Amino acid sequence: MSAPFREATIEMDAITDNTRHIRKLTGAQVIAVVKANAYGHGATASAVAALAGGATRLGVAEIAEGLELRRAGITAPVIAWLHEPGQSFDLAAANRIELGISSFDQLEAAGAVAGGDVAVHLKLETGLSRNGIAPSDWGRVFAEAARLERIGHIRVVGLFSHLSNTSPADDRAALARFEEGTAAAASAGIRPEIRHIAATAAAIDLPETRLDAVRIGIGLYGLSPFDDRSSAELGLRPAMTLRGAVAAVRRVPAGTGVSYGYDHRTNRDTTLALVPLGYADGIPRQASGRGPVVIGGRRHTVAGRIAMDQFVVDVGDSAVSVGDEVVLFGDPTLGAPAATEWANAASTINYEIVSRIGNRVPRRSA
Numbered sequence: 001m002s003a004p005f006r007e008a009t010i011e012m013d014a015i016t017d018n019t020r021h022i023r024k025l026t027g028a029q030v031i032a033v034v035k036a037n038a039y040g041h042g043a044t045a046s047a048v049a050a051l052a053g054g055a056t057r058l059g060v061a062e063i064a065e066g067l068e069l070r071r072a073g074i075t076a077p078v079i080a081w082l083h084e085p086g087q088s089f090d091l092a093a094a095n096r097i098e099l100g101i102s103s104f105d106q107l108e109a110a111g112a113v114a115g116g117d118v119a120v121h122l123k124l125e126t127g128l129s130r131n132g133i134a135p136s137d138w139g140r141v142f143a144e145a146a147r148l149e150r151i152g153h154i155r156v157v158g159l160f161s162h163l164s165n166t167s168p169a170d171d172r173a174a175l176a177r178f179e180e181g182t183a184a185a186a187s188a189g190i191r192p193e194i195r196h197i198a199a200t201a202a203a204i205d206l207p208e209t210r211l212d213a214v215r216i217g218i219g220l221y222g223l224s225p226f227d228d229r230s231s232a233e234l235g236l237r238p239a240m241t242l243r244g245a246v247a248a249v250r251r252v253p254a255g256t257g258v259s260y261g262y263d264h265r266t267n268r269d270t271t272l273a274l275v276p277l278g279y280a281d282g283i284p285r286q287a288s289g290r291g292p293v294v295i296g297g298r299r300h301t302v303a304g305r306i307a308m309d310q311f312v313v314d315v316g317d318s319a320v321s322v323g324d325e326v327v328l329f330g331d332p333t334l335g336a337p338a339a340t341e342w343a344n345a346a347s348t349i350n351y352e353i354v355s356r357i358g359n360r361v362p363r364r365s366a
Contacts, residue, residue: 002323003245006277006361009330010041012049014239018222019053021235026203028210030054031079031196033217034069035061040282040357041221041240044072045365050220051076057098059215063087066097079121079158082131093118098157102131104141111148120145121158121192122185126177127170128162138181142188149190159185160196163209165225171202175209201225204234222331223339223350230340232333240339240354241330242361245323246295247310248274258312259304263289266314273300273320277328278309282356284346291345292337294327295320299337329353 023030032050034043047058047069058074060066061082069078080092081100089099089110098119101107110118122145125132133141148154161178163171178197185192198209200219205226218224222238224231231238250272258264258272266272273295279285283306291302293313303314313326330336339350346353 003243003325004362005247006244006281008040008357008361008363009241009243009366010045010363011237011239011241011366012045014222014237015041015046015049015220016053018220018236018239019050019055019216022203022214022216022219023054026210026214028203029056029194029213031057031059031213031215032220033059033215035059035065036355039217039221039351040354042363042365043068044074046220047074047076057213063092063097066092067095070095070097081121081123089113089118100160102133104137104144107141107144107148111153113153116153118154119157120154121160122156124159124161124178124181126161126174126181128164128174130162132161135177135181138184142185142190146189156190156192158192158194158196163197163199163202165201168206171206171209218351221354223354230332230338238331238339241336242328242357244275244277244326244328246273246320246326247276247322249320249322258314259307261305264304264314271315271317271320272303273313273315273326274310275313275326276310277361278307278311280308280358281361282358283311283328284342284348284353284356286347287342287345291328292341294336295324297335
């Protein structure tokens with residue numbers, strides 16, 4: 001039987017186990033980050049798997065992502081933290097989506113929602129220089145948030161920020177600024193249920209940043225955020241396996257050019273296998289000539305340039321047939337290349353490798 005033409009298999013048990021492992025390791029609530037279609041793994045199914053592992057909240061970037069979860073019947077708390085300028089929060093509030101608030105204007109918009117009782121998490125700028133309430137605005141924002149809370153228009157559920165992962169010293173400095181902000185908020189009468197600043201890397205390596213909750217993204221999907229430690233060394237299991245089927249096989253003589261530009265020419269009589277995945281499917285063109293695959297239990301490397309829909313593998317004298325399975329990445333403990341190997345081949349990070357897998361690649365939950 002032939003392998004799937006293109007397919008990303010998602011081991012939902014791995015997501016559940018990874019969530020459970022991080023929850024036990026940190027001793028904190030887990031906010032499972034399922035933005036960007038759960039880093040390419042499928043938002044709804046991944047959210048269900050993470051909740052089964054003990055996650056208490058879900059995190060998304062945009063309100064539309066939260067609404068998708070609600071339409072799928074997920075009732076767990078959801079926080080969305082990146083908003084369009086001038087965005088109305090009425091629909092979010094009606095669907096009980098908690099709002100990450102990064103400015104006075106956003107706070108005013110949350111306070112203006114009809115019916116009130118909007119749950120918000122105030123995001124503090126602590127050094128990442130992205131969104132977040134600047135320290136110079138803390139006093140004004142905290143005073144207004146406390147007023148809106150007193151009159152029943154909002155509930156300040158959380159205070160949060162984000163770390164740079166530059167170094168332990170930088171992250172501890174950001175934590176210190178966050179604690180200053182927390183103290184200022186308390187002085188204004190704001191006492192949130194949860195404080196959260198750590199994502200996967202800090203949640204694992206800097207226990208002091210765990211606070212009440214940790215936001216877990218890449219670790220949820222079993223990938224390591226560190227250059228010097230693998231998933232297995234962290235007790236995590238990669239959830240996604242990307243595979244395809246050999247679409248064509250041809251025997252060619254030495255000196256044959258392969259793919260656009262003939263960046264690769266065969267140095268001997270050899271067999272070429274065509275794989276129907278390309279940069280339109282999220283396979284990075286930058287990994288041309290370097291990306292690893294496994295066919296029939298043997299490792300090979302992409303030969304020549306990765307095209308929009310396909311790439312070629314020079315398999316030498318290995319016996320390869322049309323329909324044979326090609327594994328691009330998955331769980332290295334099972335013999336698959338790691339997503340991190342593709343990241344290294346493309347000079348990027350494993351987050352990007354899994355997140356960029358396109359809609360043309362069917363996802364199958366396993």
